Amino acid sequence: DTEVTQTPKHLVMGMTNKKSLKCEQHMGHRAMYWYKQKAKKPPELMFVYSYEKLSINESVPSRFSPECPNSSLLNLHLHALQPEDSALYLCASSQEVKSNIQYFGAGTRLSVL
Amino acid sequence: DQQVKQNSPSLSVQEGRISILNCDYTNSMFDYFLWYKKYPAEGPTFLISISSIKDKNEDGRFTVFLNKSAKHLSLHIVPSQPGDSAVYFCAASISNFGNEKLTFGTGTRLTIIP
Numbered sequence: 001d002t003e004v005t006q007t008p009k010h011l012v013m014g015m016t017n018k019k020s021l022k023c024e025q026h027m028g029h030r031a032m033y034w035y036k037q038k039a040k041k042p043p044e045l046m047f048v049y050s051y052e053k054l055s056i057n058e059s060v061p062s063r064f065s066p067e068c069p070n071s072s073l074l075n076l077h078l079h080a081l082q083p084e085d086s087a088l089y090l091c092a093s094s095q096e097v098k099s100n101i102q103y104f105g106a107g108t109r110l111s112v113l
Numbered sequence: 114d115q116q117v118k119q120n121s122p123s124l125s126v127q128e129g130r131i132s133i134l135n136c137d138y139t140n141s142m143f144d145y146f147l148w149y150k151k152y153p154a155e156g157p158t159f160l161i162s163i164s165s166i167k168d169k170n171e172d173g174r175f176t177v178f179l180n181k182s183a184k185h186l187s188l189h190i191v192p193s194q195p196g197d198s199a200v201y202f203c204a205a206s207i208s209n210f211g212n213e214k215l216t217f218g219t220g221t222r223l224t225i226i227p
Binding site (some may be wrong): 040100105 | 117145154156157162206214
């Protein structure tokens with residue numbers, strides 16, 4: 001089983017809203033990732049968690065706030081987003097940070113109005 | 114600065130023939146390469162990978178070739194099947210950095226014609 005589950009699949013929010021994206025995996029992976037993908041562009045890394053600790057923040061604006069409550073769960077809290085933040089947000093996991101292969105969820109398509 | 118490039122945005126191949134998808138990279142520190150396949154409304158699915166110590170890796174119908182001197186890799190699918198129609202991304206990483214950073218190409222949309 002290589003399943004990474006992301007909820008919700010679609011999200012529409014206003015610029016003053018607060019919302020959260022959720023990612024779950026039950027493969028025992030200890031590294032989890034958030035990527036952002038704009039239309040016709042490749043996925044771009046946002047955050048990496050290793051053993052529930054933030055190990056990489058790719059200079060992401062503070063209106064995006066990641067959280068890793070346990071080894072199976074990864075959240076991305078959104079607040080005061082801008083329309084240009086509309087994108088597909090992908091979660092991935094790997095056995096460890098040093099593992100080569102990352103497994104991706106289906107993503108959350110976010111629209112900011 | 115796009116360090117991983119897939120210069121063909123799209124490719125159409127007849128069913129049963131060979132599909133060849135290409136990828137070029139500029140960063141000589143990349144030493145691990147992956148191919149992902151993406152269907153609409155799904156996340157990228159890992160397909161096959163290759164370490165820079167090899168020049169070829171094969172898994173069933175899929176073979177990846179790596180030419181380090183040319184900084185070029187290719188994915189061969191033979192025979193191509195209708196279910197192979199998808200967007201294919203190549204990705205690269207640097208082992209020294211723990212592999213956590215995957216740098217993706219822009220993708221090639223492959224269409225298999227029945």
